[in-house]
Amino acid sequence: MACCKGEEYGNWCEDVNIVWTDPETGEEYCLFHAPAEHKWMNEHIIERYVDYKIKTQDGCVNLEGSIFTASLKLKEKIFKTIQLSYSTFHGSVAFSNCQFSENLIFNKISTSLGFKILNCTFSNSLYFTNCTLALGTLLGYNDLTQDIEFIDSDLGTGVLAYIEQDFKNLTFAMEDFSFPTISIISKEIKYHVESIYFILDSPNKDAELTLSNLAIDQLSFAYSINAPIHIQGCDINSLDTLEIYIDAPALFDACSFNHLSFTAYHLKRLEFINCSFPQKQKRSVISDSTALNLRTITKKEKFKEREDLYRRLKKRAQDDEARLLASDWHYWEKYFCEKKLFTEGTAIEWLILRLYRLLSDYGESVGKASCWLLIFILTPLLFSYLSQLPLPASGIEVASIAKQGLDYIPLATRTPVSGSWPRFLQLFWQALITFQATLLGFALRNRYRR
Structure with missing residues (x-):
């Protein structure tokens, strides 16, 4: 007999083995639809079935209504689409390096652990509707040019989205849920977003909403937001609100606006720091209780604010076990710490961080650490030869010149050079090479940990 859930979900599971029969009703359940306590499955079983469906269904995979007792981790798959609506996940969900040529829609799914979409390519849009994502969502380094929408979904601990290119619309439309942390980040390049909408009802004051380094045509807020809002380094063509209630600080740092309009019945604090308003005559702020501050902060x-921002992002990435992203945020945290020390710290503290970046990108670049180590090793050999130009014809004398350079390389020779200054230079250079080799070791460790 076929699975009793097959007809409800389009009979996609007719080729799946029956694993449990309800002793009271006699209904039979396949591996994917059987209750969690009456089956066993693992990641490899799920992946093999997905591969089979991709091959036989021309890239269309239907797993609607499934109950996953193992994690769903799919890498380097080419889909038209995958249907997971009405599914429950007791493990984590992760898509990495996958391709989707049609809309990807997650409707009424429930997760107990994290939900990650990393390095994927979308030809159309990504939707989350009526979902419960217990530990939040991580979207990183995806090729997505259309829409991302979260509609009536409980986002758990929040959404962290790393923007790597232009895309159209990003919508959060949710009422009566505990507002999580939502961060939309573009790193080095300021990518373009047509619109971002936040239609929220958020009682959680421990959360945070962050937008960083984006070019946004339309940014809109509606309803109630009790969490702090931090908009940093964004070019915003139009910012507007609809009867908004914000009972937390709203901070706009180094942003530019063409049109700004707030229609609100409560704003706890609204601050613009180092912002520009090219069309001031079109800007209006309407509120019955607002602390409106326009101020300029010091470097x-x-x-310090940016160092704190990247530290929080690094911790979030570490909590999500996204070590590659944590590495990026570690770099920028140390970079702004270095800038801060230049303005307020001691010279030695700044110099240490500056050299750390120069020699290994704060322990994150194997290539830079390797190049400097090679330079430090070859430099005494090069100077030994240059000091003896023109070189003698005898091979024995050439070898003797090379040995003079080896005296400055750790473990290459145990012969101390004569004279106090040459001896000091020998010890210093050997220590320098040892130190750089240590930095290379740290960089290799960090790479393999990622």
Whole structure:
């Protein structure tokens, strides 16, 4: 007999083995639809079935209504689409390096652990509707040019989206849920977003909403937001609100606006720091209780705020076990710490971080650490030869010249050079090479940990 859930979900599971029969009703359940306590499955079983469906169904995979007792981790798959609506996940969900040529829609799914979409390519849009994502969602380094929408979904601990290119619309439309942390980040390049909408009802004051380094045509807020809002380094063509209630600080740092309009019945604090308003005559702020501040902060304050921002992002990435992203945020945290120390710290503290970046990108670049180590090793050999130009014809004398350079390389020779200054230079250079080799070791460790 076929699975009793097959007809409800389009009979996609007719080729799946029956694993449990309800002793009271006699209904039979396949591996994917059977209750969690009456089956066993693992990641490899799920992946093999997905591969089979991709091959036989021309890239269309239907797993609607499934109950996954193992994690769903799919890498380097080419889909038209995958249907997971009405599914429950007791493990984590992760898509990495996958391709989707049609809309990807997650409707009424429930997860107990994290939900990650990393390095994937979308030809159309990505939708989450009526979902419960207990530990939040991580979207990183995806090729997505259309829409991302979260509609009536409980986002758990939040959404962290790393933007790597232009895309159209991003919508959060949810009422009566505990507002999580939502961060939309573009790193080095300021990518373009047509619109971002936040239609929220958020009682959680421990959360945070962050947008960083984006070019946004339309940014809109509606309903109630009790969490702090931090918009940093964004070019916003139009910012507007609809009867908004914000009972937390709203901070706009180094942003530019063409049109700004707030229609609100409560704003706890609204601050614009180092912002520009090219069309001031079109800007209006309407509120019955607003602390509106326009102020300029010092470089020291700006660098400290950005260091704190990247530290929080790094911790979030570490909590999500996204070590590659944590590495990026570690670099930028140390970079702004270095800038802060230049303005307020001691010279030795700044110099240490500056050299750390120069020699290994704060322990994150194997290539840079290797190049400097090679330079430090070859430099005494090069100077030994240059000091003896023109070189003698005898091979024995050439070898003797090379040995003079080896005296400055750790473990290459145990012969101390004569004279106090040459001896000091020998010890210093050997220590320098040892130190750089240590930095290379740290960089290799960090790479393999990722």
